[in-house]
Amino acid sequence: NAGVxxxxxxxxxxxxxxxxxxxxxxxxxxxxxxxxxDPGMGLRLIYYSASEGTTDxxxxxxxxxxxxxxxxxxxxxxxxAAPSQTSVYFCASSEIAVNTGELFFGEGxxxxxx
Amino acid sequence: EDQVTxxxxxxxxxxxxxxxxxxxxxxxxxxxxxxxxxDPGKGPEFLFTLYSAGEExxxxxxxxxxxxxxxxxxxxxxxxxxxxxxxCAVPTIQGAQKLVFGQGTRLTINP
Numbered sequence: 001n002a003g004v005x006x007x008x009x010x011x012x013x014x015x016x017x018x019x020x021x022x023x024x025x026x027x028x029x030x031x032x033x034x035x036x037x038d039p040g041m042g043l044r045l046i047y048y049s050a051s052e053g054t055t056d057x058x059x060x061x062x063x064x065x066x067x068x069x070x071x072x073x074x075x076x077x078x079x080x081a082a083p084s085q086t087s088v089y090f091c092a093s094s095e096i097a098v099n100t101g102e103l104f105f106g107e108g109x110x111x112x113x114x
Numbered sequence: 115e116d117q118v119t120x121x122x123x124x125x126x127x128x129x130x131x132x133x134x135x136x137x138x139x140x141x142x143x144x145x146x147x148x149x150x151x152x153d154p155g156k157g158p159e160f161l162f163t164l165y166s167a168g169e170e171x172x173x174x175x176x177x178x179x180x181x182x183x184x185x186x187x188x189x190x191x192x193x194x195x196x197x198x199x200x201x202c203a204v205p206t207i208q209g210a211q212k213l214v215f216g217q218g219t220r221l222t223i224n225p
Contacts, residue, residue, distance in 0.1 A: 004157070040217055041217065042118075042201070042215040042216055042217040042218060043158070043201070043203075043213075043215040044215075045212055045213065048212070058212060059212075059214075090157050090158075092157070101146050101147075101148030101160070101163045101203065101205070101213065102148075102160045102163065103158075103160065103213070104160070105157030105158050105159070106157050107155070107156055107157050108155070108156070108157055
């Protein structure tokens with residue numbers, strides 16, 4: 001049982017390049033999330049998808065787009081990468097049951113933008 | 115604005131030396147407070163949910179407590195394997211789908 005799988009684990013980009021971070025979960029969860037984690041800033045929500053077919057902005061959505069491809073997969077796209085997007089990106093999923101706080105996280109994708 | 119602040123930023127203890135981590139929050143109408151553990155190079159792992167002041171949850175050497183303004187994660191007789199960053203989070207007013215995380219406390223237990 002893999003849980004939440006993210007690819008790639010590491011990526012180096014040049015300013016202005018584009019890329020997509022992939023995320024898949026095998027727990028049949030309805031909700032999926034993308035967070036970024038920066039030193040001293042904690043985890044910040046970029047986008048989330050409460051259920052298949054819906055997406056909503058989080059705290060820091062600028063410069064990103066998302067696609068909920070199906071119930072299992074939720075991708076994050078950087079159209080024109082900037083050095084400020086250097087970060088560790090985490091995908092997470094949860095059952096739609098609200099207020100339990102139990103998110104299941106992937107192992108992260110470490111992105112460096114030069 | 116919903117806010118979560120954790121202290122201290124980092125804490126070093128000797129094996130067996132008990133201590134507490136603090137998570138203070140300002141949120142309109144608390145709908146739960148959540149603790150996570152994060153090992154280096156890994157994603158956070160869920161530990162506890164607390165819903166109301168006075169509630170306590172325990173797991174091995176960890177005990178989480180909640181008051182109206184803060185939560186404590188008490189660690190009793192810690193072992194080196196308890197070394198990790200501990201994060202707390204609360205749902206924002208927009209709903210449980212949006213969590214606000216604190217910056218974390220990096221805990222190191224020396225043998």
